[in-house]
Amino acid sequence: MFVDEVSIEVAAGKGGNGALSFRREKYEPYGGPDGGNGGDGGSIVLVADNSVSTLLDFRYRKIWKAPPGKHAEGGNRHGKKGEDLHIPVPVGTVVKDEQGRVLTDLIHPGQKITLARGGKGGRGNRSFATSRNRTPRMAEKGEPGESKRIFLELKLMADVGIVGLPNAGKSTLLSRISAARPKIADYQFTTLSPQLGVVKYGDDSFVVADLPGIIEGASQGSGLGFRFLKHCERTSILLLLIDISPWPEEDPLTALKKLEQELANFSEALTFKPRMIVGNKIDLEGASDALNNLQEAVSHDERVVAPVIGISAATGDGLDKFLEQVSTQVTKYREKIPTSQLYEETIEPTSYLDEEATTVFWEGDAYVVEGKSVESLVARTDFNNPEAVQRFWKITRKMGINEMLLEQGVKPGDTVRIGQMEFTYQPEDE
Numbered sequence: 172m173f174v175d176e177v178s179i180e181v182a183a184g185k186g187g188n189g190a191l192s193f194r195r196e197k198y199e200p201y202g203g204p205d206g207g208n209g210g211d212g213g214s215i216v217l218v219a220d221n222s223v224s225t226l227l228d229f230r231y232r233k234i235w236k237a238p239p240g241k242h243a244e245g246g247n248r249h250g251k252k253g254e255d256l257h258i259p260v261p262v263g264t265v266v267k268d269e270q271g272r273v274l275t276d277l278i279h280p281g282q283k284i285t286l287a288r289g290g291k292g293g294r295g296n297r298s299f300a301t302s303r304n305r306t307p308r309m310a311e312k313g314e315p316g317e318s319k320r321i322f323l324e325l326k327l328m329a330d331v332g333i334v335g336l337p338n339a340g341k342s343t344l345l346s347r348i349s350a351a352r353p354k355i356a357d358y359q360f361t362t363l364s365p366q367l368g369v370v371k372y373g374d375d376s377f378v379v380a381d382l383p384g385i386i387e388g389a390s391q392g393s394g395l396g397f398r399f400l401k402h403c404e405r406t407s408i409l410l411l412l413i414d415i416s417p418w419p420e421e422d423p424l425t426a427l428k429k430l431e432q433e434l435a436n437f438s439e440a441l442t443f444k445p446r447m448i449v450g451n452k453i454d455l456e457g458a459s460d461a462l463n464n465l466q467e468a469v470s471h472d473e474r475v476v477a478p479v480i481g482i483s484a485a486t487g488d489g490l491d492k493f494l495e496q497v498s499t500q501v502t503k504y505r506e507k508i509p510t511s512q513l514y515e516e517t518i519e520p521t522s523y524l525d526e527e528a529t530t531v532f533w534e535g536d537a538y539v540v541e542g543k544s545v546e547s548l549v550a551r552t553d554f555n556n557p558e559a560v561q562r563f564w565k566i567t568r569k570m571g572i573n574e575m576l577l578e579q580g581v582k583p584g585d586t587v588r589i590g591q592m593e594f595t596y597q598p599e600d601e
Contacts, residue, residue, distance in 0.1 A: 175325040177229040181287045184212025184239040184253035186313025189293035191556075192245025193306070204307055205247045206295030210240030212316040213253030215287040217266065219277035220259035224367070226325055240292045240313060250292055257283075260323065263405055267322040274321075278328065278405075286321055290314030293551055309559040311551040329367060329380035330501045332403045334434070335412035336426050340451040342366065344412065344484040345381040348494060372498045377505070380406065404438060407504040408445045408476065410497070415450035415461035415481065423450065423461045424468055445476045445504050447496065453481035454488050476500050531575040537586035537593065538576055545570060549590040 187209025194202025215237050235258060241250035266274045266284060275284045293311030300307055333341045349368025366381040382403065403409060411430050413423045421429065427448070434441040448469055450462045458481065466479040477496045482489035529542030548566060553559045567573070576587065576596065587594045 174226045174230050175327075176323070177226045178233075178320060178322045179229050180234045180318065180320055181215040182234070182236045182318040183214050183287035183289040183316030184237040185315050186210065186212045186290035186292040187240035187242040187250035188312050189295035189298070189310035190243035190245055190248075191296050191308065191310040193296075194246075203305060204296040204300050205245055206297050206310050207243035207245070207247050207249040208294050208298060209243045209292030209311075209313045210250035210252040211292050212240045212289030212313065213237030214255045214285050214289045214316075216255050216257045217260050217264070217277065217284050217286060218257050219262045219264065219280055219282040221262055221280045223259045223261045225261065226264070226323055229323065237287070237289060237316065239316075240289065242313075243292070243295050243310075247295075247297060249295075252292075253289055255289070261325050261328075263326045263328040265324040265326060267324065269320050269322075271322070287317040287319060290316040290550075291547075307558065309553065309556050309562065311559075312553055314547060314550045326405045327367065327380050328378070328405050330377040330407045330505055331379045331410050331497060332406035332408075333379060333381050333410045333412055334403060334430055336414070336421055336429065338420060339412045339414045339426075340484045341381045341412055344451065344482070345379060347484050347487060347490060349379060370494065370497075372494045375498050375502065377498065377501045379410075403434065403441055403444070406444070408447060408497075408500050409434070409441070410447050410449055413448065413450050413465060414452060415458045415465070416452040416455045417457040423465055427465065427468065443474065445500065446474050447477050447500060448475055448479045449493065450479060450481045451484055454483040454486050476504070529570060529572065529575070531572070531579050533579060534588075537588040538579060538581055538596070540572060540576075540587060540589045545572065546590040549592050554592070 189209050190206035192204065192206040194205040196202055215235060235256060237256040238253040240253045243250045260277060262277065262280055262282075264277045266277065266286070268274055274286075275282075277284065291314045293313045296307045296310045299309060333344065335341050345366060345368045349370045368379050368381070370377055370379050411427065413426050413430075414420070415423050419426070448465055450458065450465055452458055453462065462479060462481045469475045469479060477500055480489060480493055480496060482493050484490075529540065529545050531538060531540050533539070545567065548563065552563045554563075581587070581596050583597055585596045587596050
């Protein structure tokens, strides 16, 4: 099954908790704090992999979770970091957020993107020891990992995209020039999903994609074209296959105009892509005249990179010359991609993409405080520990959150929500 669009949930691992511990050994009555730090949670990483050709795995597994970091222990033993979860996806996968914004385009083998970062591990009490506070009795909790919904869309990476009206002979041609075995029948839309084939010609080889038949209105969703026209965008050249038999379903010139119109309506980029025009069924009587008419019609089209050629996908007539032309043009227009180099990108969490500063606003029945720093502080604070609570309020005062709440009109007894915690507001002097 070919799957090229999916949505998934990704959740990075939670950070491990820091340890609250004191060294107790014989002859060491004042051993001091020795609580280690928790390990960071594992992150979610997508990796473009040539061995994967479809997003089928994501159809059956919608939720992907990375392991958490381990909790720390006494004796200065730190928690182990959670392993990152590397998820292979096909080369050509476009990654989008919930708003449909493109986060990255994985077009290079080995390219990576960190979708969700693991939570930081909490610090143990040894990290809080100072000359003024030699016996801190608090430790931080680990931060939760990021979680979000991601949309994946696959656009095939092929050198040549075969485009044509239904029954033009695209599948027959692909089966002739490669080892691919697409479904072939004498009715429309036998090809229900893109078919890939590797063509070897001399010392060269290239990938050809047979795309489902395009009909009028395909760029607006008619037939199957709307869903699969996007795969044309990746190809080095387009191969417009035209039925030039004596009694085609569409006149060859009309068929060519329809294909060009649908490609242009779908994407402006397809309008300028290099293309070859190929007439199929040259073995039938009268096909030569139609071929000459096609050549005359495109003779001044600079996008057509080779003379119009006639072939018969059924009998094999003209295929040698056809493959020579295709190989030459693919070599000329193929993008040079460094396959040995690795690429990595990191995406900021979607909740902080637009603003990282702390903000305060009224929502429903509470004053909401939002901001990366303060929400992280809440997640790491152990509110069952009096010393940790005291530190929390001290830091929020330094951040100016009390003044921001007063500017918004907060009154004693009002509810204040920060992250997953709610507090009852009390003036500082109370």
